[in-house]
Amino acid sequence: MISGKNYIGNQLSGEGIKTYKTFNPKLNIENPTTFHEASTEEIEKSISLASEAFEAFKKVSGIKKSEFLNAIADEILKLDQVLIDTYISETGLPEGRAKGERGRTIGQLRMFAELVANGSWVEATIDTANPERKPIAKQDIRKMLVPLGPVVVFGASNFPLAYSTAGGDTAAALAAGCPVIVKSHPMHAGTGELVASAIVNAAKKTGMPNGIFSNLNSSGIEVGTKLVEHPKVKAVGFTGSIKGGRALFDLASQRPEPIPVFAEMGSVNPVILLPKATTSKGADLAKTYAQSITLGTGQFCTNPGLILGIKGESLDDFINTLSDEIVKIEPSCMLHPNILDNYEKNKTNAMQQNGLITAADYENDVAINHAKQTITTVEGKTFLQNTTLHQEVFGPFSMVVQCENIEELETVITNLEGQLTGTILGEDDEIGMYSPIINALQNRVGRIIFNGVPTGVEVCPSMLHGGPYPASTDSRFTAVGIHSIKRWVRPFSYQSWPNNLLPNELKNENPLHISRLVDGKQTHDQV
Numbered sequence: 454m455i456s457g458k459n460y461i462g463n464q465l466s467g468e469g470i471k472t473y474k475t476f477n478p479k480l481n482i483e484n485p486t487t488f489h490e491a492s493t494e495e496i497e498k499s500i501s502l503a504s505e506a507f508e509a510f511k512k513v514s515g516i517k518k519s520e521f522l523n524a525i526a527d528e529i530l531k532l533d534q535v536l537i538d539t540y541i542s543e544t545g546l547p548e549g550r551a552k553g554e555r556g557r558t559i560g561q562l563r564m565f566a567e568l569v570a571n572g573s574w575v576e577a578t579i580d581t582a583n584p585e586r587k588p589i590a591k592q593d594i595r596k597m598l599v600p601l602g603p604v605v606v607f608g609a610s611n612f613p614l615a616y617s618t619a620g621g622d623t624a625a626a627l628a629a630g631c632p633v634i635v636k637s638h639p640m641h642a643g644t645g646e647l648v649a650s651a652i653v654n655a656a657k658k659t660g661m662p663n664g665i666f667s668n669l670n671s672s673g674i675e676v677g678t679k680l681v682e683h684p685k686v687k688a689v690g691f692t693g694s695i696k697g698g699r700a701l702f703d704l705a706s707q708r709p710e711p712i713p714v715f716a717e718m719g720s721v722n723p724v725i726l727l728p729k730a731t732t733s734k735g736a737d738l739a740k741t742y743a744q745s746i747t748l749g750t751g752q753f754c755t756n757p758g759l760i761l762g763i764k765g766e767s768l769d770d771f772i773n774t775l776s777d778e779i780v781k782i783e784p785s786c787m788l789h790p791n792i793l794d795n796y797e798k799n800k801t802n803a804m805q806q807n808g809l810i811t812a813a814d815y816e817n818d819v820a821i822n823h824a825k826q827t828i829t830t831v832e833g834k835t836f837l838q839n840t841t842l843h844q845e846v847f848g849p850f851s852m853v854v855q856c857e858n859i860e861e862l863e864t865v866i867t868n869l870e871g872q873l874t875g876t877i878l879g880e881d882d883e884i885g886m887y888s889p890i891i892n893a894l895q896n897r898v899g900r901i902i903f904n905g906v907p908t909g910v911e912v913c914p915s916m917l918h919g920g921p922y923p924a925s926t927d928s929r930f931t932a933v934g935i936h937s938i939k940r941w942v943r944p945f946s947y948q949s950w951p952n953n954l955l956p957n958e959l960k961n962e963n964p965l966h967i968s969r970l971v972d973g974k975q976t977h978d979q980v
Contacts, residue, residue, distance in 0.1 A: 458670075469495065472488060478821075506662040506663065507632050511631075522569070524655035525562050525619055529555065568628060575967070576598055580593070596947075598943070601943055604634070609693060626941045627665070634668075637649075645668060687712055692932065719844075720874065722758060723869060728767070729879065746779060746850075750848060751850060754873060755909070760854070773812075779815075780813050780826070782826065784825055793823075810829060828852075833856035843870055859887070870922075871921025873919065873924045874900045876901070877902070916931060918937075963977065
């Protein structure tokens with residue numbers, strides 16, 4: 454079922470002369486399929502098709518888009534075990550993880566299908582005319598959200614389904630009415646092609662215009678660079694490293710017409726241990742966090758890579774228990790040898806910094822491409838002076854910062870770079886005593902957690918998956934949940950426009966029966 458070719462709209466194409474293969478990290482061998490990197494001509498054709506398709510797709514009704522999104526979900530499910538087996542062969546991840554991520558992908562698609570079928574998400578706002586108003590007559594003005602245009606989505610290395618070909622970015626952009634060109638991640642190109650075939654089949658079955666989706670293979674940065682620089686591309690979605698996201702952001706900013714890049718990037722997800730909780734339940738918390746740090750071999754963007762506490766016997770006990778527990782956990786396979794190499798390099802770089810002490814380092818032999826988990830610790834003063842220690846080590850690694858007092862803890866939090874999440878571990882009756890700490894943390898993160906772990910991102914309307922830079926390039930938006938659709942739209946107003954020429958969302962009779970803000974009142978009524 455996997456051809457190794459690109460989907461240029463509805464057609465498979467393999468004109469490029471540059472080829473590559475994916476890799477099975479569990480077996481430490483290349484997978485058999487040869488993939489053709491998209492040529493310049495194929496890139497140009499995919500963008501031209503997307504631009505042409507946009508003119509028709511932006512007018513497709515919410516009901517039809519809902520049918521399309523649900524059809525994508527149905528077609529992905531039809532891929533059945535072939536998709537699961539391909540996922541496993543390209544990631545080294547277990548079947549349970551593959552099926553769980555497929556379920557999340559299906560859930561996201563159906564969530565957006567329900568959103569657009571309802572139609573109220575466009576935030577239709579109507580202020581009716583008042584010609585008698587003095588001293589200046591009031592004009593009729595109506596506003597709604599409209600799609601931006603063709604969107605480029607970069608597949609994520611650590612989520613081949615939920616953040617890649619038909620993942621959250623793609624689902625949200627298609628729901629908004631934007632054609633999508635996916636730059637498939639080279640580590641799971643086979644998984645990407647299978648999912649792309651599902652999207653193409655769904656588009657055909659529901660009568661969507663050719664070009665609303667393309668899937669391009671690429672083993673390096675050239676294809677992505679050409680996509681971002683192309684004048685017909687209007688926005689970019691990215692999940693990955695700070696280096697990669699920042700490079701795309703800079704490219705997009707330097708274009709003659711700059712475009713937004715919505716990048717979700719690095720995060721160490723600080724965890725704050727308050728004194729009373731450290732004393733009363735430090736051992737239990739340490740056991741919980743040993744599991745969280747090693748979950749998925751630490752390859753989640755919400756991995757708890759930084760733990761902050763106040764020096765003392767209880768924090769020492771926490772560190773000792775965390776160290777004892779984490780080395781009991783059997784190491785697991787990383788997604789690719791390159792990711793393992795980067796983990797080892799970044800970990801070594803961190804551990805060579807002055808003042809950093811290794812509290813626990815898995816010492817037994819491990820299978821090929823498996824990562825050894827590590828816990829380190831450092832003084833708060835040293836951490837403040839050396840920003841190298843602030844950087845993410847992508848993998849099963851965490852650092853405990855021992856602060857002299859609550860004032861130094863607050864200073865450390867205040868000087869952190871932007872993060873996706875922050876966690877407070879405390880007793881209910883001590884939270885009120887540390888409001889400056891909580892306020893400082895709130896200023897540095899997109900989501901704050903109480904007595905839990907940051908690993909795990911619930912897909913729901915209230916979820917904010919983003920945060921101050923460099924956690925994301927725009928902290929006003931989420932990459933998860935229905936509100937992520939707002940990245941791919943812009944507000945647009947009609948003034949004194951004839952009713953019969955308005956989009957259905959803004960017509961007086963409200964033919965779609967959506968909720969609208971009319972003269973300051975939220976209503977389903979006609980005007």
